Amino acid sequence: QKEVEQNSGPLSVPEGAIASLNCTYSDRGSQSFFWYRQYSGKSPELIMSIYSNGDKEDGRFTAQLNKASQYVSLLIRDSQPSDSATYLCAVTLSGGGADGLTFGKGTHLIIQP
Amino acid sequence: KAGVTQTPRYLIKTRGQQVTLSCSPISGHRSVSWYQQTPGQGLQFLFEYFSETQRNKGNFPGRFSGRQFSNSRSEMNVSTLELGDSALYLCASSTTGQSSEKLFFGSGTQLSVL
Numbered sequence: 001q002k003e004v005e006q007n008s009g010p011l012s013v014p015e016g017a018i019a020s021l022n023c024t025y026s027d028r029g030s031q032s033f034f035w036y037r038q039y040s041g042k043s044p045e046l047i048m049s050i051y052s053n054g055d056k057e058d059g060r061f062t063a064q065l066n067k068a069s070q071y072v073s074l075l076i077r078d079s080q081p082s083d084s085a086t087y088l089c090a091v092t093l094s095g096g097g098a099d100g101l102t103f104g105k106g107t108h109l110i111i112q113p
Numbered sequence: 114k115a116g117v118t119q120t121p122r123y124l125i126k127t128r129g130q131q132v133t134l135s136c137s138p139i140s141g142h143r144s145v146s147w148y149q150q151t152p153g154q155g156l157q158f159l160f161e162y163f164s165e166t167q168r169n170k171g172n173f174p175g176r177f178s179g180r181q182f183s184n185s186r187s188e189m190n191v192s193t194l195e196l197g198d199s200a201l202y203l204c205a206s207s208t209t210g211q212s213s214e215k216l217f218f219g220s221g222t223q224l225s226v227l
Contacts (some may be wrong), residue, residue, distance in 0.1 A: 017194070032213045034171060043203055043218035044156070088156065092212040100146060100158030101170055 002047040006089050006104035011067055014112050019076040020108050023089030026070070028090040034101065035074045038086045048074060079111045114140060119218035125225045133194040134222045136204030138185050142217070144210025145187040147179060150201040150221070159202075162187055163210045178227050179208045191224075 003026040013019040019039045021035075032051055036044035049062040050056045050072070062075040072091075076083055086108050090101040118137040126132050138145050147159040158171035162181035179189040185206075191198055200222050205216040 043220050045218070046215050049213070049215065090156075100161060100171055101148075101156075102158070103148075103156040105155035 002030075002091070002102045004078045004089055004091055004102050004104035006087075006107050008105060009108040010110050011107055012110045015079060015081060017019075017079055019083065019109055019111070021048045021074040021076075021087050021089075021109065023072045023074075023104055024070055025072070025089075025102075027091070028070065028104075030066075032068075033063070033072045034090040034092075035061075035063060035072075036088040036090060037105075038106065039087060040085075044047050044069045044088055057071055081111045081113050084109060084111045117204055117217050119185050119187030119202075119219035119222050121222060122220065123174075123223045123225075126194050127227050128194055128196060130194050130196060131190065132224060134189045134191075134202055134204075136187045136189070136206075136219060138187070138204075139217055142206035143185050144207045145181055145185065145205075146205045146210070146216065147187070147189050148203045148205065149173075150177055150203055156203070158205075159189070161210055168210065184196065192207075196224045196226050199224060 005024045031102045035048040038049050050063040050065045060077045064073045086106040088106045089104040092101050120135045144163045146161040147154050150156045158216045160170045176192045181187045201221045202221045203221045207214040
């Protein structure tokens with residue numbers, strides 16, 4: 001059974017600091033990895049995707065993937081109060097069809113002004 | 114371009130009833146996926162449709178079913194409702210449903226079963 005594990009938090013980070021969110025997954029066949037942000041009462045929104053080992057940067061966000069360790073992380077630099085949300089890690093197998101995303105239960109991030 | 118539209122936004126039902134939820138994907142998107150979100154279990158995959166065919170199904174009982182129409186709109190049905198079916202049901206669309214594609218989520222339907 002595919003599992004994705006995240007620390008539920010809350011993770012409290014002062015404004016301007018780096019927020020580090022972590023995720024581990026159980027299925028070694030996982031090929032695509034995503035970070036979604038979900039504000040309270042809203043639907044998830046994709047902020048980063050990563051498919052190969054290493055780092056991928058997009059603005060203040062950096063996703064890191066280590067397939068050998070089955071570990072994905074998300075770094076948020078210069079954290080802003082607007083970054084306060086639940087961050088969901090999601091993974092999926094490769095293949096031609098959609099096998100559905102397996103989500104972690106999310107980490108609640110609080111950026112303290 | 115309009116986003117993913119889900120109706121209704123809220124639903125209140127009683128145990129034993131059935132319910133149908135609707136999802137209109139982004140124009141041009143042919144893949145529609147459904148997810149259930151609860152505080153205890155998080156987001157869980159229900160099923161995915163592409164070109165009116167269910168391609169994959171999550172680990173949910175047969176009371177959960179769906180279909181997709183020729184215009185890519187999708188409906189999800191839950192029969193014989195149980196208290197544990199209370200959840201936020203999210204629909205997501207993408208162009209072809211490839212695993213690497215970005216999913217666009219609707220605002221969801223909040224179902225309460227009394």
